Amino acid sequence: MESDAEEETSATPTAGRLKGSPELTVDADMREMAKTAAWSVSSCKAGNGVAALRDDNLDTYWQSDGAQPHLVNIQFQKKVQLQLVVLYVDFKLDESYTPSKISIRAGDGFHNLKEIKTVELAKPVGWVHISLSGADPRETFIHTFMLQIAVLSNHLNGRDTHVRQIKIFGPRPNPVPRQPFHFISREFITYSTIR
């Protein structure tokens, strides 16, 4: 699971810092959730706006242009279950623009966001997977209307930040409507829908 990435301790002195991996690895039973969400940022430089975060192009990036913390707000049309946030950042290209401390907040709207996770990054290059699950199996997902990703500080004390891509993942809906559980065996799946 994605939580393993967090425990990664390679060469960095401080354990628990994320490094990022070149591959985006996501379980098959998860899917990208934010295609129909409303994305906004606290500030941006002309030409490097919020669209760069969602264009599936790792060469374009969002560059903030204001005071810290820099915020990326994602508002969904209805309450959704979320499990994983993945960001693509690159220390080698962005150096002091690379985020180093990220806080993830969730809530119903701007007025009642609550922090649910904080992570620190150590010269990350690649996809950084941030799991939103708690320890309890009941807390595998968070149910929320809104997610806010806050960049609290950057490497080398940079003021502004570059983020190249952000993806949000949640569970797939059950292909058969109105069921308490998913079907996994072949016999059930074959008979479960008409195509």
Place this chain on the structure above:
Amino acid sequence: METLMVDRIHSSLRLFMHRNAIFLCERLCAQFPSETNLQLLATCYLHNNQPYAAYHILKGKKLPESRYLFAMSCFRMNLLREAEDTLCPVNEPNIESSIQVPSGATGNYLLGVIYRCTGRMSAAAEQFTQALTVDPLLWAAYEELCILGVAEDADECFSEATALRLQQEHASTSALEKSNFANENRILSSSLPSSLGDIIPKQMKQLHANITAEVPGYHHVRGTALHVQNSTTSNIVQFDTPSPATAQTSSIVPPPLFRNVHAYQNTISVDAPAKQKANGANQPLRRKYLDEARLKKVSGRLFNQSSESLPRRSARLSRDTTINSNSNISQFGGNGTDHSSGKLRVNSSTPSKLCSTAIRSVQVRKGKPRATENFDEGSRNEVIDEMWTDNEPATSSSVTTDGRFFEQDKAERIMSQDSKLAVGIRELLGLLRLLGEGFRLSCLFKCQEALEVFRKLPEPQFNTGWVLCQVGKAYFELVDYLEADHYFELAHRLSPCTLDGMDIYSTVLYHLNAEMRLSYLAQELISIDRLSPQAWCAVGNCFALRKDHETALKNFQRAVQLDSRFAYAHTLCGHEYSALEDYENSLKFYQCALQVDERHYNAWYGLGVVYLRQEKFEFAEHHFRRAFQINPRSSVLMCYLGMALHSLKRNEEALEMMEKAIAADKKNPLPKYQKALILLGLQKYTEALEELERLKEIAPHESSMYALMGKIYKQLNILDKAVFCFGIALDLKPPAADLAIIKAAMEKVHLPDELMDDDL
């Protein structure tokens, strides 16, 4: 010069030298402007896929054949309103279609297709029925009726009475056969399957005037046999052929056809021409002979199958019949393999079939009667000659050549000819009856009966692309995917170019989760025909199987673009939008599918599912019920209908529906599971448990089942069993969402009841 040019044009068309034909035809029209020549030019354009040119030159022409060609061009250019107006002028009282609608049966058929495309189903059904009455061998009309769900029993349509009628018509014609030798010659050739190409142009040329005058017999023969009523077609061109003798000799290249000595007529050799050759000198005699021979040939041809007969055409016209027939067929088929296109289903099946079956044997599976008329437009079939016999040995090509013909008494010939004709008609009708009944039953989703009917077909007929695809489809509707897979695979192997049922095949593979085979199939189909909607449907299914719904959607949209009258592509788009949770668009696409084909129960089902998700239970129930009415045998549909009823809290009916579903298909685990769910909702815990225990035998590795059992045990307060069940459920590795729920449930087992929530 005119006739010479016409002749060359016809042979160019026959050999697919379209540009040559167009050029010569334009010269012809310039030199001898007449409407019939214009018709020929239009045919050339239609052959060359330039319907707009044909449209332009025929605009405003009034002759029936012209109107038919014009309507065909309009149809090809998607100008349905104009096509309809031409075929069925608004201000003229529609008395008798045979008069009003040009080209008789095929005209009715075209009009019917137009009505269907514009949503007037009952009018369409009427036209198709009329077409069938006029020409009972017009399979495409019967097919359309089946698809509309209003076809009458095949036994009625292709019955004894029809046989007698055909026979009589044919018989009466033969008496008249004394027409122009040349014409006959041509006619005969035309009747030959191969000759299709040949004849049609000629016919076209000719036109009305000649028809009646000339070869009434022929005309009738053709007409009766195929009910080709197009007067134009019957006009065998009136070639002012040079002396019959020359024609004769030239034409005499007796095609080798006669080898096939099928039951039909051994004595009557179709090789009249051949004989003629022998008798070069005896013109008058020959002429008579020819008449008869032709007649026989024609009839023989009609009812026999033999590659040999094909080539019968006169030498002048003789060409490689097989090539012709093939080409004709493919021409007709409308550019290749894509039969499914909503356009003229006219020959859709045939070409494929033809391709698959040995070319030589003009075995028209579906007996396309369209023959000459269609030829006019070039694209239609030549059917006439498609003869088709049930059993190879049974029918003999009338063409059995043999010099004996000459010696035979004419009367005798005529009589035996008639009897052969009768036999042939019966055989053809017999085959059509089987196929028609099978198709009708499968359209009504009476799949078991349909399968039985199809099994009655003789081996060679059964082992052809079309029939195997129909059988596969029947199994598919019965939710027996393994058998369906088997038959579709066989069909694909036997006739790799039949694309008609391949979209269903790809769905079968999707259901069976056979990713490799599905992607292989998709690649193959794309390489065969990149422009066929079925190929793109298969590709889309591939991606959908991998849960890449966006790419799947893109592919399905391509399929829709390629043919907007292909209902299944719309439905599949709807399914993908639904998976992407874009319900608005999915509703739109399902409704598009329904506009094209109201009896497409998958679209009704899709709508039901969307409404179920949106919690509009009334709507969901209505739509599932409509789907159920169309296909009352599907256990999956019954199950969903039950689910909708359960959501509406009509639990009694829901349970009843589940019982029906369980009875309909023992192997389907879903209704049992749903029944358990409903019982749980009704708090009948023990019965629910019983149901689930029974289910364990069918699907032992289903975590949802154990999870549900765990829940029920918790309700019954048998806590150790509850934990046990939850444990098994977890072991079976459900997806993350379920994991969370089950783990949570496990922990709560020892807590009081209030947390048994998350259920429906």
